[in-house]
Amino acid sequence: MEFVLLGGIAVLSGGGALDLGPARQRCVLAALAVDAGLVVSVNRLIDRVWGEQPPPRARATLLNYLSRLRLLLGDAGAGAAIVVRRPGGYSLQVERSTVDVVRFHDLCEQARAVDDEQAVVLFRQALELWRGEALTGVDGDWVEAERDRLHHQLLAAECDLTDVLLRLGHGEDLVAPLTTRAAQWPLDERIAGQLVLSLHRAGRTADALAHHRQLRAHLVEQLGTEPCTALQNLHQRILDTDPALTPPSAATMRTAITGAPAATAEKPIPRQLPAPPRWFTGRGAELARLDQALTAATVVISAIGGAGGLGKTWLALKWAHEQAERFPDGQLFVDLHGFSPTEQPMAPEAAVRRFLDALGVVPGRIPTDLDAQAALYRSLVADRRMLIVLDNAATAEQVVPLLPGSATCTVLITSRTRLPSLIDRHGAQHLRLDVLNRTEARSLLAARLGSARAAAEPGAVDELIDLCGGYPLALSITARQAATRPLTEVAAELRRLGLEVLDHHADPAASLPAVLSWSLHHLVDEHRTAFGLLGIAPGPDTTPPAVAALTGVPPARARKVLVALEEASLLERRPNGRYTMHDLVRAYATTIAHNLPDDVREAALVRAMDFHLHTAHSAARLLDPHHELHQPDPPAPGVHPFPLSDAADAMAWLETEHATLIATQRAAISLVRHDVVWHLACALDVLHFRRGHLRDGYASWRAALDAAAHLPDPVLRIRAHRFLGSACSRLGLDEVATWHLDRALDLAVRHRVPTEHAHAHRALMAASGLRGDDRQALDHARHALDLYRSLDHPVWEADALNAVGWFAARLDDFDTARDHCHAALALHRHHHNTAGEADTQESLGLVAHRTGDHRQAVDHYHQAVALLRNLANTYQVANTLDDVGHPHAALGQHDQAREAWQEALDLYEQQGRDEDAERAQRQLANLALATESIRPSDAS
Template structure:
């Protein structure tokens, strides 16, 4: 935790020493600066405290102003000095030397360097002196308890030094004499007594105290009481039991190669000098994803690396009991497994944890903590020695375990398709799987490669060996989650297992989870969730983080959140069973309006010359995503393309006909530029159905016209001209000259697609004649360009050139990049076909540049195609090959198979030439 300035750290040290007690401002100034406070000291102190508040927030420590001072609120156990005092008090209170020794050893391990280093005030000197005395007393107690355990031989070197440094301390002298005597050095013990007695008489004028005199008499008489108690000797040499608590390894475990390698690598690469650190690998993932299986599989395959045993506990962090195992109970279980008699286990958790760490210190043991809910549940179970390894599984990410203990996190996802097939084969047999490969693929897809779902399905199939796998696939397709439920065995029911993840969530988080199950699209973003839930952004983000922490959603790049399909199905079920109809519908209305109004903004940025279609205001609580320019608009449409399609289908289901129609209209230009031809077809078919429910007849004209254009692009020529003829008839009936002009221009494009360029030119001229009566200069320029194009197709190049140049001038005047790009492309085509190849390349380069700026990859493919033809005509095969490859890639991306095949043939011809 970065705290910054040294004096700022000193302020923190003072407040920590006085945790939960008010320290006056004057007291703080005196303790930190002494007699030389800085100018404006109180202002400086306020600044330091303000910075400390911000730095301490992430770990849950607060500093508040109270009366005339400040108080730092913290659990005493989180501050080393207070924890030291608590552990020492517990050690002195217990009557068990073994527990006392474990507690004092943990207390002494908290000392790191000089207390209050760098702080040179009289208060700091006094505190340091007091703490030194407390440490010395603790060390002396520790020696007593170690002597009671018969550790006199290993204590002799330390006691020799202590006796020399503290020659007048009678307690130290007694400990040294006892250690000498028990080590068979009675004469040395008696000699040391005489030295101490002489020094006391000479320096202080007094004899040794009664305790030291009695010890001297006992040594003279070789009193049997001075020997190590027999039970202690027996206990010190009796072998400790070696626990082997791992449950049976899963027999059908498959895959997870990378994750297993990550666990092994974490162990192999752990530094040898970690001090008190423990290698911890936290395995996270959703319920039923296979965390326990992974941990047990790895543990069994690496058991030989832990000769001192393996401890295992299911902490029930997520289980039907809704009661996680208390750390106190878990530690007690470990102590019992390590051979500690129940009557020797203290009641205090700190005492139990200290004894546990002492018993495993230096041992090569594996500790598996399965199904953990929180770091607080895990922390007391962590050994204090680098020789132990800990595996923790849980549905939450246990972030503070990573922050505080350096845990290596391993996140589990679903199986790969190959791994899922191996799992099915292992359980059902190779012959049965090979006999029905298509049904096997269906089962894998329907289960979403989710391990528990696959296990449930294979259980159904295994217990019914004569039923074809295809029947189980059909049943799963029809029943969905219901087939993956098991009312008698909660652990074998995917919905039940997933439900356990909701127990730790707040009502707001559970509502968000349910709504995410019904929101359109396979993934979503924070701005969409804000409108879906009607929550402020900060609260929505916290709720999303909580769901991610619970492994119910996954955070993906670019701020997107996704659910596994089966988790989404469960969330949708939760929405329908826990949320009222009006709440669900209101949320759907809001998220649909979010997408519609954001898409409308994007369309305006991309098509400022397009006729404006007004939308109804969005529902209350909707905040459309702000888009700054055409580039951000195109990026947003690309990212949300799939979701927008699903949103339109959801609007159809909800009967929101105006949303259906407006989404088709708003997205039409995007679909055209990106070559999403089938999406445009589906969108306008839905819009045509919706238009029948809308009062404005123009909506039906638009729908027929744009649906006709979508059909034309896909080669559905009869359908295309049928819709366009109906659009024209409606426009004539309603005397709508604008729509007549647009429809004639679209008919020109449709007949051009059919190869009838003469008929196309007639429609283009009709469109131009009508546009010249309207005040729509950009659309008039489009019509002029269309006349030029079809004239060029018919070989009338002078007429074509004049019209396309006129169109280019008009588009540039009105800053219409789309029209300018298309006019330049047509002029390049004309130049190429009249032998002006270099001029053609110049036109194409300008056209491609503008098309890329506007994101029009559909026409860019054609422009690259034409550019390659010109290079080929000039004999520049390398350049032709380069641009044709680019065109081929775009054609394939857009599903333009005929053009892609033609392009591949041209490339092959170049290779052969």
């Protein structure tokens, strides 16, 4: 079976084409085949097949296509190729040699790594795979982009083959294809140079010079630039009529520099690369990125950034040794000591001097001025195919004098900072290094410990990977410690002592804290302090406004602090302007924080807590303006809550910051800030209820009840019991719920707080209803209604009216139910209480359904769902969708019922509501049986 992707998209089996069906299905196969053997996510497949505007049921359609492809491929090739489901997506499992695009890439890579004679054969084999336009028979935005990418790779291979042929002495035979290629790519300077040289070798020097003039005119007119240095040099050599096409003064220049006679002077070929790393594993994607950078441009400066201990130097050396044959004129290497425990960063003059020594320059002939030294260095490496590795750079100023001016050299730089000016001014391609993934981390430990030992203790290996977070230096340190100790013992010690286990006082290079500390040497005090405070800040990540509060500086300065820490690779910027630290870096930052004065540390935490508390409080007010919220104490001086514009903005902020808010409550417990603990529980309650975070709500109010015992206001204790009781009720903890709610009612009566008295009855009503005691629930609802009326609070009265109506309907007292619900609906609408209106529409839906008016029931339920979706109340959306399925089913609208119950089931499962999910599954199963049973009569 042959998968053709370069000259079409078809599947051939035994010489006959296999019918792949619709174009979209063919596109699915293409989307898998270009990444044969790799996992492609469902979202990426949808994007490749349909682009930015997929149809409403794109996922279902895609799965249908994949199912058909499995059958087609299985019938055609008896297992030669198969589409398989993998964690994270789908993969086309097929022999690599059967996919032309893979064969093409492999042959090109082999050709670039062998001598010229072999390269010609391999390049021609690769190019013979092309039979027309790539990916014919399919279309779409991704296909067009992929087709364009493949054709650029075709052009690169054709140009590489031409370079090889030119080095082997070809010329006249290349004129015709190069003329065609130059007409297609009139501004490509590489093709133009090849054509100029082939014309010159063919005896058509006048045509060669004319083509150079024509190209130069086009470049100046259309791009405002002169031809590149290599093309200008070739033009000059032709004018000099040098048949060897080498500068006639080269030998003279070597004599002047090295002091050796012209007849005997030879260019020294430095081989300065340190030994390749013995334990290097993984990093396939990063190595591939470096390969792409090398082939994508003539001059490549790849800056590898990342925190200390991530393996930047190892990656650079691994790649350099693998690609050494591409640099026959030598490799230069220097450690610039940008981040070192004992040495200052190396001066550029010292680094240039080392390179000049390696290039054979007589010491007495080396200029004293840095600019002159750099110019001499650039002259010596001009037109030589060399690799220059600049390791551990601190600043761009260290690096710039070491950059060659030749288009034939490649520079590889490692640094803990991004060196932005190199990216902006010199076109450096930044390759950010991250921690190892689980597979790579497991391979590293297996290499260090021995595969047999790693396989014998998989649980301990997995725990070490988790504890080290994939950090290469941490993994290496633990592997060293485990050489003479059981893995379980090392893991237990690391779990108990943390960063302390990864320290080594005698050898800083073998100590993760020491290696990380070197990144702080270049930071000012303000940035070091901020780094420490971020280590103890609550939450898994942070934002600039939160950092401004934590550090007590204006927002503009906070952003500069974050940029400085990001540039030092101590902080990572994530999408949507969020910043995070690796767990081990955070652990080190925590040690820095503990060196700060206690008052500085505590004041920072207080500011951070106040920022999150007051923003959460504002969010809760926007989400439920009719909810009774206690106002917390004013925030610490200089703390400004994040501005929220509307309810949607408030819900988005609460959801995004949920983990941080939970962590803030825990931090407030540690700092004995009981008021913050209580107020955060209250502010988070609307999110926890509407999103169905039942266990988070329980834990939050459990902490709030403990805090309320230390607060003077008895109302706070009453509310904590009430909210905790409600949280227990939703979790099915009926006995605990009843105890807390009865306690809230008793305290409200004892302290004569009529509002809490009413609220307690309403909470008891809800709890009674959840456990199925509708009669008792109705009694509590009536008590609440009487109390709310005496308080002259119309929204609360409307809530109680609706509650009476709901439970009256459940007890088949439909007249009472209608009267109370219509009265509630009028009050809710008058006071613009959307949440109450949604509840009441649901109650009216129940009344209509139970009295046989199923169409009216559907209308009420759908109105409720629409209102609840606007409130982002997915907890009650699930309940109402569950309810609306029944009148749909009663009306014979089975598709609508199935859709409602399926969405309800999905929400129940997301919210961990197991009993509700089981009920929804039973309803779907019964619906399926009912649908099957009526099909014969429908057909007849």
